[in-house]
Amino acid sequence: MLEIRLQKFLAHAGIASRRKAEEMIKQGRVAVNNVIVENMGVTVSSNDVVTVDGVPVITEEKKVYIMLNKPVGFVSTSKDQFGRPTVIDLVKDVEMRIYPVGRLDYDTSGLILLTNDGDFTYRLTHPKHEINKVYEAVISGFPKDNEIKRFEAGLKIEDYQTSPAKFLVLDKQGVNTLVRITIHEGKNRQVRKMCEAIGHKVLTLKRIQIGPIALGNLPEGKWRHLSDNEIKTLY
Structure with missing residues (x-):
């Protein structure tokens, strides 16, 4: 997960509405990594331990399935040691941490899938499934x-x-x-x-x-979420 504001994290976890979460923070009821937080500017990621009234907040990260029309000139990794643009740079407004399913070469364009679902990735990339x-x-x-x-x-x-x-x-x-x-x-x-x-x-x-998922008329450099039916057919 990318870093997001603490009150948004609490709202996503179902603890309270964002406004109510802000009140809880002001009241000193919320801690991040055992440090009480009392201002609205704090951000957290999946590596942080958040507690409310001393009780850890447990979140189940929402599964995300995305199709992207990759242009030439982007690498199919989350980060690149040479500083080249990556496919993740094209989906920056997705809050959850996602990664490419398989790869497309730097000089190849077209359909690539991104997700945070390890089982989904395994099913699509393991040779025995012959996708x-x-x-x-x-x-x-x-x-x-x-x-x-x-x-x-x-x-x-x-x-x-x-x-x-x-x-x-x-x-x-x-x-x-x-x-x-x-x-x-x-x-x-x-x-x-x-x-x-x-x-x-x-x-x-x-x-x-x-597999059964076609790029269709998705413009180059753009992405969209897979439909529930598309996810089911890939599974």
């Missing part, structure tokens, strides 16, 4: 039938063999080709490496679907 991920890519040249068959059968990439995949030609764009690729693995830069293995460099790459 399909669908990408649209512009690749150099025009893939031949035998190259597509090799791609779909699985390729030897560095030290691993990829699982069977789907490869659909959508359109020719000058000297390049727009294709749709479906895989259920998530190795580092896997789609790019697979395309290069059949002789076609990826020029642009965008993820448009995870």
